[in-house]
Amino acid sequence: MTTKQPSSDSAVKHRHRPEGPQRHIVVFVFSVVLTLIAFAAVAAGGINATFAIILLLVMAVLQVFLQMGFWMHLKDKGHMLPIIFMLGGFFIAGTSIIMALYWVWWD
Template sequence: MSSNHSATGEEAKRHRTEGPKKHIVAFVMSLALTIIAFAAVAAGEINTTFTYIIIVGMAILQVFVQMAFWMHMKDRGHVFPIIAILTGVFIVITMVIMATYWVWW
């Protein structure tokens, strides 16, 4: 029974140490990435292709920030959701490539 109690105590301790500090940092990072994307669009003097690259880059970074901090994918025990997400990404990329070749054919 003591081992079960200690596991619960460790889990509570881990959640206490996480605190709002990491959430505030993640929120600020999300805001910064969003502001960078909006600034790239607002500055009309930037090359359109470069603007698209900035927007896609900020979107990819935003996904990693959201998944790591808000969805807690960085914690242990999230192997199955990560595998499912990567499988979905692989299927979507495959479908986009197939559709592109089908249209060009």
């Protein structure tokens, strides 16, 4: 009986562990909670308008990171090019908005 010896070319391969639904469920629940908090902040009406706007913007940014990281799988390897293009788009859009506001309110 002969036994196969592993060749020096074959390295130990690490198996990719499937993600499973657990993380997606947690992220979905977190997204729903953020949405409910935003709805409650606006529906309550007793909150300062500036605080409500800041709260909504912070929760919107959190939602964007959650959506892109988990639902669009940008947290996985091999997605650097789409991330670079999106960051470039965010930079151009942000610069355009800032310049438009500056242009409108500049005396």
